[in-house]
Amino acid sequence: MPVDQAALDAVALHRDEYELLVQQLGREPNEVELGMFGSLWSEHCGYKNSKPLLKLFPSSGDQILTKVGAENAGAIDIGGGLCVVMKVESHNHPSAIEPYQGAATGVGGIVRDIFAMGAYPIAILDSLRFGPLDDPQNRYLFEGVVGGIGGYGNCLGVPTIGGEVVFSPAYNGNPLVNAMCVGIAETAKLLSAKAHGEGNVFLLVGSDTGRDGIHGASGLASRTDPEARFEEMRPAVQVGNPFMEKLLMEACYELASEHGDWIVGLQDLGAAGLTSAVVECCAKGGSGAILDLENVPRREQGMTPYEVMLSESQERMLVIAKKEHVAEVTALFQHWELHCEPIGVVTDGDEVVIREHGVEVAHVPVGIATEPPQYRRQGTRPAELMALNAFDPGRLPDVTAGEATGVLLKLLSRPNIASKRGVFRQYDHQVLNNTVVPPGGDAAVLRVPGTNKGIAVSTDCSGRLCYLDPYAGGAIAVAEAARNVVCTGATPVAVTDCLNFGNPEKLDVYYTLEHAVRGIAEACLQFDTPVVSGNVSLYNETAGRPIYPTPVIGLLGIIEDVSKSLRAGFDGAGCQVYLLGAGLEQPAATLGGSEYLEALHGVVAGIPTVDLAAEKRLQQLVLRAHAEGLLVNAHDCSDGGLAVTLAESALLGEQGFEGDAGLAGRLDAALFGEAQGRIVVSIPDDSFRQGGGAARLHDLGNELGVPVTRLGRTVPGDTFSFGPLRTSVTALRDAYEILL
Amino acid sequence: MRFAIIRFPGTWSDRDTYHVLHNVLEQQADILWHRETDLSNYDAVVLPGGFSYGDYLRCGAIARFSPVMDAVVDFAEAGKPVIGICNGFQVLCESHLLPGALIRNQSLQFRCQWTYLRREGGSTPWADGIPDGTVLHVPISHGEGNYFADPDTLNELELRGRVVFRYCDAAGEVTPAANPNGSARNIAGIINARGNVLGMMPHPERAGEQLVGGADGNRIWESLLRQATTILAG
Numbered sequence: 006m007p008v009d010q011a012a013l014d015a016v017a018l019h020r021d022e023y024e025l026l027v028q029q030l031g032r033e034p035n036e037v038e039l040g041m042f043g044s045l046w047s048e049h050c051g052y053k054n055s056k057p058l059l060k061l062f063p064s065s066g067d068q069i070l071t072k073v074g075a076e077n078a079g080a081i082d083i084g085g086g087l088c089v090v091m092k093v094e095s096h097n098h099p100s101a102i103e104p105y106q107g108a109a110t111g112v113g114g115i116v117r118d119i120f121a122m123g124a125y126p127i128a129i130l131d132s133l134r135f136g137p138l139d140d141p142q143n144r145y146l147f148e149g150v151v152g153g154i155g156g157y158g159n160c161l162g163v164p165t166i167g168g169e170v171v172f173s174p175a176y177n178g179n180p181l182v183n184a185m186c187v188g189i190a191e192t193a194k195l196l197s198a199k200a201h202g203e204g205n206v207f208l209l210v211g212s213d214t215g216r217d218g219i220h221g222a223s224g225l226a227s228r229t230d231p232e233a234r235f236e237e238m239r240p241a242v243q244v245g246n247p248f249m250e251k252l253l254m255e256a257c258y259e260l261a262s263e264h265g266d267w268i269v270g271l272q273d274l275g276a277a278g279l280t281s282a283v284v285e286c287c288a289k290g291g292s293g294a295i296l297d298l299e300n301v302p303r304r305e306q307g308m309t310p311y312e313v314m315l316s317e318s319q320e321r322m323l324v325i326a327k328k329e330h331v332a333e334v335t336a337l338f339q340h341w342e343l344h345c346e347p348i349g350v351v352t353d354g355d356e357v358v359i360r361e362h363g364v365e366v367a368h369v370p371v372g373i374a375t376e377p378p379q380y381r382r383q384g385t386r387p388a389e390l391m392a393l394n395a396f397d398p399g400r401l402p403d404v405t406a407g408e409a410t411g412v413l414l415k416l417l418s419r420p421n422i423a424s425k426r427g428v429f430r431q432y433d434h435q436v437l438n439n440t441v442v443p444p445g446g447d448a449a450v451l452r453v454p455g456t457n458k459g460i461a462v463s464t465d466c467s468g469r470l471c472y473l474d475p476y477a478g479g480a481i482a483v484a485e486a487a488r489n490v491v492c493t494g495a496t497p498v499a500v501t502d503c504l505n506f507g508n509p510e511k512l513d514v515y516y517t518l519e520h521a522v523r524g525i526a527e528a529c530l531q532f533d534t535p536v537v538s539g540n541v542s543l544y545n546e547t548a549g550r551p552i553y554p555t556p557v558i559g560l561l562g563i564i565e566d567v568s569k570s571l572r573a574g575f576d577g578a579g580c581q582v583y584l585l586g587a588g589l590e591q592p593a594a595t596l597g598g599s600e601y602l603e604a605l606h607g608v609v610a611g612i613p614t615v616d617l618a619a620e621k622r623l624q625q626l627v628l629r630a631h632a633e634g635l636l637v638n639a640h641d642c643s644d645g646g647l648a649v650t651l652a653e654s655a656l657l658g659e660q661g662f663e664g665d666a667g668l669a670g671r672l673d674a675a676l677f678g679e680a681q682g683r684i685v686v687s688i689p690d691d692s693f694r695q696g697g698g699a700a701r702l703h704d705l706g707n708e709l710g711v712p713v714t715r716l717g718r719t720v721p722g723d724t725f726s727f728g729p730l731r732t733s734v735t736a737l738r739d740a741y742e743i744l745l
Numbered sequence: 746m747r748f749a750i751i752r753f754p755g756t757w758s759d760r761d762t763y764h765v766l767h768n769v770l771e772q773q774a775d776i777l778w779h780r781e782t783d784l785s786n787y788d789a790v791v792l793p794g795g796f797s798y799g800d801y802l803r804c805g806a807i808a809r810f811s812p813v814m815d816a817v818v819d820f821a822e823a824g825k826p827v828i829g830i831c832n833g834f835q836v837l838c839e840s841h842l843l844p845g846a847l848i849r850n851q852s853l854q855f856r857c858q859w860t861y862l863r864r865e866g867g868s869t870p871w872a873d874g875i876p877d878g879t880v881l882h883v884p885i886s887h888g889e890g891n892y893f894a895d896p897d898t899l900n901e902l903e904l905r906g907r908v909v910f911r912y913c914d915a916a917g918e919v920t921p922a923a924n925p926n927g928s929a930r931n932i933a934g935i936i937n938a939r940g941n942v943l944g945m946m947p948h949p950e951r952a953g954e955q956l957v958g959g960a961d962g963n964r965i966w967e968s969l970l971r972q973a974t975t976i977l978a979g
Contacts, residue, residue: 155855159888160796162757248755248799340778342754433857433886435951435958436794438761443958452956568956 008033015220016043022378029373037311037359037367042374044220044277044315045284048543051377054509055541058519061526062536068498069535070192075289077118077198077273079537080190081499083563087453088192089460090124093132093185093503093559095542099242100182104149108182109157109245110319115186116163117273117322120254123196123261124188127437128451129158131168131184132464132503132557136177138420138745143172146180147745153245154184155431160247161254164440165432166449168464170745172420175468178547183503183540185559187462189453194265198272200283200325200351201290205269207283207349208324208331210338211253215304218243218278218317249320249343256341257322264337267330269351274321280314282323283349284357288375290325293354298361300348310359310366325351382509384516393473396610398602399593404673406729409648412605413730416645416677417652417740419604427744446573446657447489447641450564459567461495463560467644468553470598470613475517475554477613479524481681484620485643486560487532488684491624492639494571494631495562497532500525502539502558507551509543517554518543525556531617532624534560571631573640574658578721579690580637581699582654582662584647584714585706586623586683590670595678600644615681619711623682626711635688635698642683648676648730650685651716655725656738664717664727676728687719746973748774749787751817751833753808755800758793758830758950765953766791770966779811789826789969790817792833794886794948804847804889805835814840826870826969827942831887834934834944843937843944844902845894847887851927855888859958860925860947862933863913867906869940874968880917881910881961883947885925890946892928892935899929910934910945 013023016039026042027033034042048054052074064073070080070088078092096111112129119126131154136143147170158165168185200207257271270290274282279301287294298313308316324345326334331347338345352358357374359367404412416422429444441459442450448463465486471478487497502525507514529536545552564570575582596602597611630636638658642650655662668675688698699715706713716727723733748766752759759776766774775787784790797808808814814836821827821842829837837843850856864872864879875881894902902908910933914923924931926946934945949962 159855159857159886160755160799162795246799248796248801251755251757251796251799430858431855433855435857435884435886435948436757436761438764438951438953438957440958441956 012039016040017047018043022046025378035367037314038369040311040315041280041367041369044280045374046377049276050281052541053377054380054543055504056379057381058522061522063526063530064535064537066535069537070195071537073537077121079499079501080122080195081537081561082192083453083458085456086192088190088195089561090119090122090188090190091185091501091559091561092118092538093183093501093557094118094540095503095505096182096184097180097505097542097545100150100180101178103242104146105153106242106244108150108153110243111182111184112154112157113245113247113250113319114275115184116161116250116254117275119186119188120257121196121198121271121273121322122188122190123194123265124190125258126163126186126188126254127439128187128462129163129165129184130462130464130559131165133168133170134176134181134468134555135172136174137172140177143177150180150182151428151431157245157247159433161251162436164434164436166434166440166451167444167462170425170428173468173553175553179545179552181505181555183557185464185501194261196261196265196271198286199270199290200286200294201292202269202327202351203353204328205351206326206328206331206347207294207296208326208334208345209301209348210322210324210343210345212246212249212318212320213302213304214313214316215318216308216312216316219312219315243317243319245319252341252343253320253322256338256343260334260337267334268324268326270325272323274323276317278314278316284369284371284374286323286325287357287371293352293356293371294349295352295358295360296349298359300346302344302346310361314359382512382515384519385512386516387513393610394612398596398611401606403671406672409672409676409729410732412677413648413652414736414740416600416604416649417737418743419600420745421600422645422649423743424741425745426742441567442493442570442572447492450493450567450570452567457566459495459564459570461490461493461562461564463489464557465489466555466557468555469609471521471554471556473598473611474613475520476524477615478554479521479556480528480617481613481615482556482558483525483528483532484615484617484681485641486558487534487624488641490560490562491627492571492573492641492684493564494569495564496628497534497560497562499561500529500534500536500558502536502556504541505545505552505555505557506543507546514551521554521556525558528617531621571636571639573654574638575654575660575662575687575719576637576658578660578719580687580719581690582685582687582716582718583702584683584685584716585626585711587680588712588714589666589668589675591674591678591680593671593674595674595680599646599677599679601646601673601677620682622709622711623684626705626709627684627686630702630705633701635702637687637689639684639686642685643679646677646679648727651727652725652737654685655734656741659734661720661722661724661734662717663720663724666714666716668728672729746772746788746970747786748772748789748791749784750774750776750791750793751779751813752776753779753797753811755797756793756795758795758948762791762793762950765950766966769953770963777813779813781813782816784816784820788973790820792829792836794831794833797832797836805832805839808836809839818842821942824939824941828871829944830948830950831946834946837942837944842942843935844898845892847889848891848893849889850891856925857886858925859884861913861915861923862910862947863917863919865908865911867909867936869909869936869943870969870972871943871965872909872968874971875964878917880913881964882959883949883952883962885947887946890926892932894929902935905938907936908932909936909943
């Protein structure tokens with residue numbers, strides 16, 4: 006009997022995919038099986054459009070403990086028997102429909118990925134994109150998302166220490182909500198999400214299973230839906246219970262850290278719920294399973310096997326306990342006042358058999374379920390890029406000396422640049438007592454509990470630059486994240502990524518995905534920062550128009566002595582301020598894709614460029630200078646250009662600054678151009694060191710081939726001057742401290 | 746001294762308090778699950794911050810019925826030192842060990858930020874070592890920390906010297922701008938009539954090391970420790 010189109014649409018399978026499934030199974034799937042295959046073969050679970058591209062990423066290294074994609078998150082050895090576990094994941098589609106719960110459950114999901122590894126979560130970061138706030142719908146989404154992140158993370162007791170908030174019309178109606186979590190584990194106690202050993206028991210712990218979130222993976226996350234359908238799709242968004250998650254987190258950590266020998270695996274229930282949790286554990290362990298669904302605790306009566314298998318009820322974990330330790334594992338969860346129910350057993354087979362009251366309701370071969378078709382497309386360069394890239398900012402009138410200060414103040418109060426204090430004060434960013442550099446600077450820095458080491462984490466991506474050149478934009482996202490981490494004195498070690506793109510079935514969107522991936526891969530190779538984990542969110546479109554390509558990069562750096570972390574603000578008067586990297590005089594082309602160009606001229610055009618070898622040398626210069634104790638502060642030069650960087654260092658440090666460098670060439674490019682590969686640092690007065698810190702900085706610059714340009718010095722009081730810029734630190738702060 | 750740190754389901758300042766008491770101040774401390782009923786081995790009790798039972802009902806309203814609370818009430822009534830921080834303060838109010846209530850922040854938003862606290866009069870082992878007028882730098886982190894009580898209760902608290910900490914600015918001035926949550930009369934911390942029970946919204950355990958932004962919070966723990974030493978020596 007041919008399946009009807011409505012049934013296929015419900016699980017987002019194409020007709021030819023269905024036919025392939027029938028051919029592989031040798032029969033038509035029943036309704037439950039169709040639901041399960043639809044979810045597992047969705048883009049969200051099966052990565053059918055992105056997997057071949059993800060193979061381009063460098064993903065191994067001496068310190069990398071996990072195989073990318075094989076576990077719930079990536080693990081990086083940081084010495085002393087400890088490792089960092091991290092991953093970033095999107096919750097864009099649910100957040101577009103129900104912002105508070107969408108964002109809250111996004112946080113819940115990524116935190117479970119981390120403690121499923123046996124790690125204790127120590128930090129959350131959120132990379133957010135919205136349309137401009139003057140549209141009430143965008144403001145509703147923004148406030149709901151920020152509220153949901155705070156509401157969940159604050160209750161959980163995991164600090165939210167960073168991330169980004171970016172606004173652009175490209176995200177109207179399709180906000181991006183990417184949540185990253187970082188955890189710490191003893192390397193010897195890392196867990197795996199696998200099931201093996203005949204007779205071992207699947208224990209379902211945490212919340213009861215309800216009808217929420219059905220078709221989250223296949224429906225919401227794996228196709229484009231018209232906004233008009235959002236209202237009716239709201240039931241597909243799950244509702245979070247952070248209190249339950251807190252108990253689960255503590256119980257799972259106790260299990261992993263003290264009784265890891267009682268279990269063979271631990272897996273969280275996320276997209277496609279029980280279906281993907283069981284099938285993926287079996288695939289990884291080379292085993293099969295028999296589940297008895299009547300043992301699944303339910304929130305409501307009358308749920309069908311289909312609903313139980315596809316429910317995305319939150320705050321549930323699957324424990325694969327050794328059969329001889331089931332009682333002890335159960336007692337541990339009960340101590341934490343959690344349900345813990347045996348719902349099935351591991352078999353030596355290669356099929357997942359689902360029964361209800363002894364009657365078989367589905368029979369799923371693991372191999373077929375976990376090997377969806379993969380699509381490699383030949384992308385076509387978006388037609389509009391030709392004209393966009395040909396745009397020459399040099400044809401615009403230069404800013405005059407008289408206008409420059411006003412432009413700086415305007416840029417500082419642009420939501421993309423202005424202080425995000427109004428957001429991060431709603432997040433508990435201190436709990437766990439490890440926050441050394443709080444949000445608001447380049448990267449946040451945390452102490453690694455129980456050690457003197459630190460980790461620095463940053464998330465970055467300029468969608469505007471990726472739109473204008475996906476390859477360069479992807480590489481720049483990595484370079485900027487690395488610069489941010491380096492500005493705290495940390496050495497970059499690994500990357501996690503979240504690829505947010507439009508519909509990959511459109512060849513010009515596919516082109517942007519492929520080229521962004523290639524750019525990221527090249528940058529990660531250059532900086533020796535393998536991609537250890539990640540997530541793909543496709544089908545991000547509104548009214549048929551894709552979002553900016555937005556591959557968000559989460560980058561981890563390590564600091565050997567966390568008490569020596571650097572900050573973005575100037576610290577004390579009399580310091581000498583230097584620009585490291587590309588010098589003061591810049592071509593007009595560096596205005597391409599800049600905040601200045603969009604803010605002042607309403608133009609998003611031009612062509613970004615990046616020199617990865619120069620970026621690498623710049624990172625080395627900063628890290629070596631810091632290792633020698635030369636640096637007082639460091640701040641990445643990015644959105645808004647050099648003028649905004651200096652202003653931020655002054656206002657963050659509450660320190661005056663007087664420039665004494667002569668500006669040459671176009672004023673707009675020198676002040677507001679966004680040439681890559683630049684960091685502003687300050688060093689103490691020359692009396693600090695025999696021979697002078699400045700001389701040493703120049704020597705290091707010469708040795709590494711990085712230009713070192715003096716800009717001026719920090720001064721007591723409120724003065725801020727640089728070239729034609731004349732204002733006060735107070736005025737800078739007043740412009741910057743708008744509350745979004 | 747030996748501290749009992751009570752962990753309700755949903756508590757999250759337990760580890761932070763343990764870290765400061767044990768690792769920084771080198772005291773004995775145990776984290777006790779809320780089903781514990783015997784506190785006889787301890788010299789002081791800490792009810793730490795967090796979201797007990799998710800705070801889905803009124804904050805602290807369920808935790809006050811936890812098995813351990815009978816023992817905490819007995820401990821307090823015996824005159825032994827009890828401190829409730831953040832959610833712990835809310836639990837103390839719900840248990841009627843302290844008067845008043847903590848309602849939603851005036852901003853209607855969660856607030857995590859550093860605040861200044863002025864030490865006011867009032868004798869308590871938790872703050873006797875801190876001279877009146879001293880300004881401490883200690884962070885808050887709450888959505889419902891807006892101290893509320895009827896005027897008679899507030900007047901009684903003021904009259905009896907039971908307001909121990911008030912939100913102020915860096916110079917020690919008690920101003921509306923320095924009030925982060927709308928608390929009545931900028932109240933950040935109060936004691937019971939006997940002085941052995943202190944409730945405060947700010948987190949002294951988050952101000953225990955310069956590395957994380959400051960160590961002023963230790964003044965509170967050290968005040969208690971000095972008192973204990975005096976008693977032992979006396």
